[in-house]
Amino acid sequence: AQKITQTQPGMFVQEKEAVTLDCTYDTSDQSYGLFWYKQPSSGEMIFLIYQGSYDEQNATEGRYSLNFQKARKSANLVISASQLGDSAMYFCAMRYTWGGRRALTFGSGTRLQVQP
């Protein structure tokens, strides 16, 4: 069974500082993908960044980077130079497959608050 664990229910960060949101995962699959989504207070889910299990380099998308440590089964999200608009819930998710189908399993999320 696949499982995503996010151990930080809430985080605070000062504007312009960097912050790391933790994510660990459990899977017996060799091929999988890891995602981060942002959910602002308006409620929509926004896809931020993706890391494949065979990707050797950490993924980056603008101010977002994914610190992928395969042996430790962790996929932490790093946000550099935090902005007030980064305040939101952040969900880590893992792609899994079964019988040719695929879906995502999500962690419980981390609420990030950026302070001026």
Add this chain to the structure above:
Amino acid sequence: NAGVTQTPKFQVLKTGQSMTLQCAQDMNHNSMYWYRQDPGMGLRLIYYSASEGTTDKGEVPNGYNVSRLNKREFSLRLESAAPSQTSVYFCASSPHTGTGGLGEQYFGPGTRLTVT
């Protein structure tokens, strides 16, 4: 492009009533999904459709039925609503099916359902 749209945005039902949540996507995606999000939890998969005419149960399918009417539309029906079905419901779509591509999903804005 509107992306993924959901109707209604809000709904209040009495126990035992039925209703259908509508979802449509205009991105020509093959795969579509229904999730529910309960307070303090990540999203849990209710049903999945890899293509028109096919559906599969997810993690929490009990009490729900789905219809993949065509490539664009995927509806979720509650036949006899229960208070335990109070939740926020998200529809999502993905351009990828099977094992190809990243498998990222794009989400609608959600439907907030309350069952009294």
